[in-house]
Amino acid sequence: MALEVLLPRDIQKMADAPIFERGYEYFSSGLVEDREIVGDAIRAVVRGTEPYAVEVSPGPHFHCSCPFEFSGPCKHVVATLLAYADKPQSFKKQSPLLCALDRKSKPELVAMLVEVFEAAPELALRFGLRP
Secondary structure, eight states: SOOOOOOHHHHHHHHHHHHHHHHHHHHHOOEEEEEEEETTEEEEEEEESEEEEEEEETTTOOOOOSOOSSSSOOOOOOOOOEEEEEEGSSSSEEEEHHHHHHOOOOHHHHHHHHHHHHHHHHHHHHHOOOO
16 A cells, blocks of 8 residues: 555644635545556545545655645645545556656657667567668
């Protein structure tokens, strides 16, 4: 398991009461999407005013793309933790390599492939490409 499953009461202790309540509303409304486990972290997208990317790693350490600037988790992090506590199996395990490649642009990926195929021409042949 990537992250220890916290009980809702543990999550409630981490956040101010209004933040926990809003996070619970987001969770119970089904706004936690794109649930995944990458390495030792959980990630999700929480639909709020706009989609916010959340990542929580052991500690727990958390990051959200929302503008919340106070200590403690925001409502999106709370919603993600509640979703994980409720159904950890709903978070799909993703390959860290696939996630790293997914963050690259098409030109960056093409440049990487050229470099790999030039260093190992047998791989190019394996994929039906002639160096």
